[in-house]
Amino acid sequence: MNALSALGEALVLIGTFFYFLSTLGLIRMPDVYNRMQTSTKSATLGSLGVVIGTGIWAVGNGMSWAWIVQTTAVAGFILLTNPISAHTLIRAAYKRGIPLWHGSVVDKYAEHLAEKSPDEEVSE
Amino acid sequence: MEEASRASxxxxxxxxxxxxxLLLTASLDTQELATGFVISLIVAALTYDVFTKxxxxxxxxKRVAxxxxxxxxxxxxxxxxxxxxAYRVLHPKRPIRPGxxxxxxxxxxxxxKLSLANSITLTPGTITLDVDGDSYFIHWIWVQDDVLKAKTDEEHVKNASRYITQPFEKFLRVIFG
Known part of the structure; x- marks a missing residue:
């Protein structure tokens, strides 16, 4: 069972590494949109690694197989719900009128909004 | 897709x-199964109409496969x-070209559409900002050259779709229609 423990520990380590990366991205990225990119995403793989790694690690330490099944279910729910909150946050940021970073190259959404209602401001 | 019958x-x-x-309890104990089945029946009776079409x-x-x-x-x-x-975060020059x-x-x-939007959001580098009809507006951390240099709107949409939506669509079209 020690191979399982090692695998679980490795997954938790990888997950922690991705948590670290997302925090670093939070500091390094220039605007709210790019910070969302790194923070919400790396956190997904980080959570998956830590959660599933915990399950495998527990089985490796002689606990019941139910651990893997349950942690996998939890991981599945993280995968289903995480993107909704990410989408809501970034949409709210845009609707609130927070400008894109000056290095951004294209904004098709502003064009689309302008086409739909030419006389309204985007931030309203 | 037309709506299925109530029983279905x-x-x-x-x-x-x-x-x-079954996944959350991870147990085949008779009592657990019976309790779960009864609760599933009750919850399903209350929610089946909004849960699925x-x-x-x-x-x-074929869909399950x-x-x-x-x-x-x-x-x-x-x-x-x-x-x-991760590479973009760690690289000293921070190579991002968002749009x-x-x-x-x-x-x-x-x-x-929901699962496509979720898949796009879960894939790092792209977040779905809004969906309007069949148009997706996506914040992209590195806009590819041929999308950036597209001369017309049509070309832009075609190139961007090839990178972002099409890889998922071939599966999702069968699964969800």
Whole structure:
């Protein structure tokens, strides 16, 4: 069972590494949109690694197989719900009128909004 | 896709809820199973109408097979994209070229559009900002050259869709229609 423990520990380590990366991205990225990119995403793989790694690690330490099944279910729910909150946050940021970073190259959404209602401001 | 009958929707909801119960309890004890089944019936009776439109048709073997095949494909795409974003975060020069691009989808059902939007958001480097009809507005951390240099709107949409929506669509079109 020690191979399982090692695998679980490795997954938790990888997950922690991705948590670290997302925090670093939070500091390094220039605007709210790019910070969302790194923070919400790396956190997904980080959570998956830590959660599933915990399950495998527990089985490796002689606990019941139910651990893997349950942690996998939890991981599945993280995968289903995480993107909704990410989408809501970034949409709210845009609707609130927070400008894109000056290095951004294209904004098709502003064009689309302008086409739909030419006389309204985007931030309203 | 037309709506399924009430019985079909109810049965599908019970099956999904009971499956979730099995995963969360991870036990084959008779008492656990009986309790879970009864609770699944009650919850399904209250929620089946909002839970699903297609009912048992969702469990068509071809759809289930594609859904199972989609999982490793998607996880692989997610891991590769995560490494890509990790590279952008760690690189001293911070090589990002963000922008909001427009994509078009061939999916028609609401569930299909939702899962496509979720898949895009879960893949690092792209977040779905808004969906309007069959248009997706996506914040992209590195807008590719041929999307950036596209001369017309049509070309832009076509190139962006090739990078972002099409890899997922071939699976999702079968799974959700």
């Amino acid at each position: 929707k109810f049965a599908y909801t019970v099956i999904v809820l009971f499956g979730i119960w 297609a009912g048992l048709a969702n469990l068509h073997p 594609y859904a199972i095949a989609y999982l490793p494909y998607f996880l692989w795409a997610m891991i590769m994209a995560n490494l890509d974003v 909001i691009v427009k994509c078009r989808t061939v999916l028609e059902s609401d569930t299909g």
